[in-house]
Amino acid sequence: MSPELAASLIHFFGMVLLIASFWILASSRIGTCIRAYATHSFLLALITAVIAVTNHVEHLLVPAILTLILKTIVIPQVFFRIIRRLGIRKEVESCFNIPFSLLLAVLLVFISFYVTGDGKILKPVAFSEFIPLAVSTVFFGMLMMTTRKKAISQVLGLLLIENGLFLMAVTMTFGMPLLVEMGIFFDVLVAAMIMGIFVFKIRDAFESIDADDMTVLKG
């Protein structure tokens, strides 16, 4: 693979990744949301793999494979099981309607390009164009956490933030040491499990997973 081809391939995947992020926000059903997250993770794995091959940083292949297995297959399956057991078929409940959150998302993309543009806070070594993408993925995750009402969407938002950070780490520095990567993956997996359990517990305690009900906890 020639470097030019690799670069354009990576950029193409980056664009698709952004579209996948929008898809997560745009989907009105939780099931679709999870599928979109799986796609997002899949693209992340692809980008990591391409970087690993073209730049000869073979140890990046390990996180790429782990991303593929964990985030594309295992975690979405966990989520599907959760929504099956909770019997959620309803649409995603949001504080804003979906077109408005997409508008907000566009605005956030602009912001992320604006604030990272001159490399003042983040000095990349490799793919500087990916920084705004990664930052906007983080922003999307936060937007998801702040505007969605169901606890399960908040968990998805957190995982989306994690994806964004991972993207930033991979594209900026060709990944962290392998040990750290493994630790992070393990953390994400455990976090997904624990949060899944918490969602059940929240349902048991409040008979719904609507985070609004948690206002009764306020002192």
Added chain:
Amino acid sequence: MELLFFVQVLLHILGGIAGFLFEQHGEKANRVTHGLAVLASALGILFSLGILFTGGSWVLELQGSFPVGALRFVAGPFSAFFLLIISFLSLAASLFAIGYTREFQGRKSIALLGFFYNFFILAMLFVVTVQNAFYFLLFWEIMSLTSYFLVIFEHERPEALSAGRLYLIMTHVGTAFITAAFLLLYIHAGSFSFDAFRGAAVTLPPVLKNVIFLAAFIGFGTKAGVIPLHIWLPQAHPQASSHVSALMSGVMIKTAIYGLLLFLFNFLGAIPAWWGSAVLAVAIFSTLLGVLYALMEHDLKRLLAFHSIENIGIILLGVGMALVFSSAKKPFYASFALIAALYHVINHATFKGLLFLGAGSILSGTHIKDIERLGGLIRNMPWTAACFFIGSAAISALPPLNGFVSEWLTFIVLLLGCEGASPALRFFSPLLAALLGLAGALAATCFVKAFGISFLGKPRSEQAAHAHEVSGSMKAGMGILAASCFGLALAAPWIVPILGKVAKTLSGTDIPMGAMVRKSFLISPSESSQFSPVLIALILSAFLVGAVIFLRVLLGKKIVRICPSWDCGMPGLEPRMQYTATGYSKPLRRIFSFLYQPTRRVELEDEGHAMLRTAQRFESKITHHVDEWVYKPLSEFVAVLSRKAKQIQTGHIQLYLSYIFITLILLLFFFGGRS
């Protein structure tokens, strides 16, 4: 010699923990925890006396990886002086506690009390020796927290909890100011070490210096309980157990004096003229208002707490004059003023400790705090009565007791202001002396009331009638302090040179001791007056013995007739016919009514006709202006602010997340935007 200090620390730690090894509520825990405290304090006395007499100093430096500098302890004469006071008073208080805490047995965990008690003492010991601002604040905080837990030890009483809360708030406000002062010094000196502060003192810019002075004065003033920062003191001190009250009033508020002296004379370099006046103004207000409020107080321990405010005022009068003389370049006078202040520090610790222990004895003998329900205790509790009497005489500054010596010194210092200060102070300092005299007289009145109503006359309640004398260890605790009230007075000519050494480490000037002490006479620096405590004691006792002999020899025994006192034709004297504390203080309530603004309410109940009275109720209250004018509006303001702040706390998790989100985006804009 440093071994003594190590063992003292170790014993306090052991004493704190060992109580839990035994049955927590039982006698064994009590003996172990307080017994070890007694031992530790005895060692501490030896250690600090060793330093004071040899003039050496002890240094311990522990290097740590914590980026705030080494943990360094130094006990020079100045620290040793405070170590001595702490150890001395905790010796008496711990002895007292062995008997006193028996009333908690089976009811409360004595091991827990001993834990906080021992660590409280330990924290104070470290506060006055540590030489690093960071660790100073750490130990200061431990001292505040342990004393807070001691205040709320009887937490089943709601007033203990609310007093504790007030104390916690005020002490943290004070700590915030102290922290600010230290941080400003840190920014200037570039290190947390006290030595660095001392080194950088000369180059402090004047504005920064004044800001640090104000912060330190407010911070330490809160702990010392000067008016108007005193409101916690009369609430919190009475709520703790009496031996703890003795330590809090006797020693803990003195650690604030320690810190203040450190700042004023060591960290801030040359002293601007206005500091002295500021300290004097606060001091005289504390002195007068403290004693005036004490006069109207009928809860024995609250009364004593208000007297602590008064005495802190007297100490600060000495400190203030020392500042005035330092800025007027009169180092000899300044040292003399410091000696007066330090002398009053140790004297107040002694007699206030004694009085609080006495109040504790009354409490344990009768379970009454309100002196209106006491009376006649002298018959059942002669030891307590004698000790309380000595304490009362000492705090009223009567010769030949120690209060007189230090107040005499303070008077001399104030009168020296006529020659050594600025023109304005030449006018004001004699006035201050006159006001100090007024405060002394009022204190005497107050203790005539406190002693007379509680110990003399007839018992006003069932409990007072059946009071019992306290146990041996409690008598011993009070006895030590009572004896030292005499000792500190008679030994004044030997104590003043030692205090001179202490003052020298602060002000840096040598004091010609020959000019201050001649034989048994203390001499004022201007040679205008001198007095010998020993001689006064001799004259007074000669007079007393003479009077006894005169009466015995000349009149013999024939004049003693035993017959009923005249009872106005009523059938027998009743306790209700006696003077009450309220009645006794009535004239002063009238004289100072502009200050007290007393309100009274009389309720009469009758059966249809004014002549058929069934009950009358009388209520009299005075106004505490500082509370009314400062703290009430302040607390309302804080409440309003909190209600406003509560609006952003909705409990919606999404909202909290969006706070984070928005903050992140704003920060990114701020630091990362395209230039």
